[in-house]
Amino acid sequence: xxxxxxxxxxxxxxxxxxxxxxxxxxxxxxxxxxxxxxxxxxxxxxxxxxxxxxxxxxxxxxxxxxxxxxxxxxxxxxxxxxxxxxxxxxxxxxxxxxxxxxxxxxxxxxxxxxxxxxxxxxxxxxxxxxxxxxxxxxxxxxxxxxxxxxxxxxxxxxxxxxxxxxxxxxxxxxxxxxxxxxxxxxxxxxxxxxxxxxxxxxxxxxxxxxxxxxxxxxxxxxxxxxxxxxxxxxxxxxxxxxxxxxxxxxxxxxxxxxxxxxxxxxxxxx
DNA sequence: CGAACGACCTGCAGGC
DNA sequence: TGCCTGCAGGTCGTTC
Numbered sequence: 001x002x003x004x005x006x007x008x009x010x011x012x013x014x015x016x017x018x019x020x021x022x023x024x025x026x027x028x029x030x031x032x033x034x035x036x037x038x039x040x041x042x043x044x045x046x047x048x049x050x051x052x053x054x055x056x057x058x059x060x061x062x063x064x065x066x067x068x069x070x071x072x073x074x075x076x077x078x079x080x081x082x083x084x085x086x087x088x089x090x091x092x093x094x095x096x097x098x099x100x101x102x103x104x105x106x107x108x109x110x111x112x113x114x115x116x117x118x119x120x121x122x123x124x125x126x127x128x129x130x131x132x133x134x135x136x137x138x139x140x141x142x143x144x145x146x147x148x149x150x151x152x153x154x155x156x157x158x159x160x161x162x163x164x165x166x167x168x169x170x171x172x173x174x175x176x177x178x179x180x181x182x183x184x185x186x187x188x189x190x191x192x193x194x195x196x197x198x199x200x201x202x203x204x205x206x207x208x209x210x211x212x213x214x215x216x217x218x219x220x221x222x223x224x225x226x227x228x229x230x231x232x233x234x235x236x237x238x239x240x241x242x243x244x245x246x247x248x249x250x251x252x253x254x255x256x257x258x259x260x261x262x263x264x265x266x267x268x269x270x
Numbered sequence: 271c272g273a274a275c276g277a278c279c280t281g282c283a284g285g286c
Numbered sequence: 287t288g289c290c291t292g293c294a295g296g297t298c299g300t301t302c
Contacts, residue, residue, distance in 0.1 A: 002295060002296085003296090006295075032279095034278070034296095034297090034298085058296075058297095072296080072297090073295095074278095074279095074295095074297090075279090075280095075294070075295060075296055076279085076280075076281090076295085091280085108279095108280095109279080109281065110278085110279045110280050110281085110294090110296095111278080111279055111280080112278065112279070112280095112296060112297085113296095126297095126298090151272085152272090152273090153272075153273065157273085157274095160296095160297095162296095162297075169295060169296070170294095170295060170296085171295060172295095216295075217295095218294080218295065219281090219282085219294075219295090220281090220294095221295070238295095258273095258274075258275080259274095259275075259276095261293085
């Protein structure tokens with residue numbers, strides 16, 4: 001499910017309901033996520049105050065005074081704010097309960113997500129080698145151009161490599177390449193500096209617009225209030241295979257790259 | 271080092 | 287109605 005806009009949407013929804021609050025308990029109904037939820041996590045959190053709901057790449061970072069919970073939503077995860085007494089449903093694996101009764105409820109049917117603990121999360125092996133944030137200063141045209149020299153890998157694979165830039169998943173990689181007129185299969189090393197500048201701007205614009213619309217809901221993404229995002233209606237190519245290109249009206253083509261659905265216009269993207 | 275691919279897991283749509 | 291296949295927004299670990 002979630003790419004960066006969906007994770008950021010979740011963070012923004014969760015932060016006002018959790019920051020500054022004391023943890024009453026952590027309820028783990030099913031610890032079998034991508035990695036087992038640590039046995040000692042409830043003990044670490046009880047009584048502690050959640051200082052900040054932060055984000056790095058697609059990881060949510062729940063920061064406490066003595067360490068940080070690293071949450072990933074995987075493909076199907078969601079984190080909702082529960083303010084009533086609604087009973088946990090299927091796949092509601094974890095509740096983080098605050099002393100005022102409000103709770104964060106983690107649901108993840110496919111269990112590709114994770115809940116981990118680290119005192120210094122940015123040094124955690126999962127986060128240590130991540131590339132720059134796409135909406136940050138370090139991500140720019142010259143950076144992409146420099147990193148791509150000599151690389152034969154298709155540009156779409158290059159953009160989805162977390163060591164190059166984080167947060168660009170399958171939907172937004174397709175969208176940004178269409179906006180820039182670049183064929184997804186073009187070798188990354190054979191794209192010039194000017195086009196990398198355009199590509200960088202397209203990525204930032206696409207992600208920013210998606211955040212403003214609360215993310216993309218294709219089938220099951222819900223935000224912290226359990227509601228869908230509205231960016232799906234703005235998608236230009238993803239999920240539109242066979243439909244006319246918004247620029248030239250030719251039918252969009254779908255191929256597989258690295259087992260991922262890849263949609264593009266054979267005329268507009270070279 | 272880079273690149274390709276299987277693996278993890280559940281749910282759903284479509285074909286027969 | 288049921289069974290089978292393939293597909294889904296991520297990304298790690300293995301292999302070459």
